[in-house]
Amino acid sequence: MRDKNKVFHLAIPCKSLDETVDFYEKLGCQLARRYDDRVTFNFFGDQVVCHLNPDKIDTKPKMYPRHFGITFTKKEEFDQCLTLAEERCLPFFQEPMMRFEGRQEEHETFFLIDPSNNLLEFKYYQDTSMVY
Template sequence: MRTGRDAFHLAIPARDLDEAAHFYWRQLGCPVARRYEDRITLDFFGDQVVCHLAPETPVTEPRLYPRHFGITFRERADFDNLLRLVEIRKVPVFQAARLRFEGTVEEHTTLVLRDPTDNLLEFKHYRDPRMMY
């Protein structure tokens, strides 16, 4: 079973590693842990995201489904802090913060960002933390 010492790992394409490092580190505050010619490894809110150089990644109009990744915050304050960071740093927003499933047990606020390679990142907070999973 996963413990707090473990980290989830996700590898994604990046057309340009400098752009990826700027977006994830300078805009979202996710430190670059390691950098090589062909990839950067990031501390993505306590988990590991690796951006692999893929300059041939086609430029397409991104869609939230079927593929995106992100963080579900347990605390509303953490979600709100991210919203402020996005506003202050003018992070590219794919879908502005909005409320989904209002009035139900699954009610949550969601925000979707777009990285320089058109990977989509969804950040959420559920009113009822039992709905996180």
């Protein structure tokens, strides 16, 4: 298990700092720092840095293999995130669905797409032993 003194870090490209800040703040992520070439967020307790790099934007994003996100261990938190995304009209790449239905690894999931075509997955496993 991860100790609280460790934070996962992910760096991704973005095409516009203003659009990026708007999206991630609507998602509930706190803006930690802003520079001329990047913004850093508290992304559900981890660090996501969006570097201004409009030439590196994926114009045809696909869910697999390139995405990132959060796996919730509490159903209420998953539902709250989904409700927030819907209420704030965040763009869905994949509407909420159930994967591997009837199997031990069954989980609820949805994907959002940020303004720079980065794909974010949010999921919840009823059986928390299947998280890893």
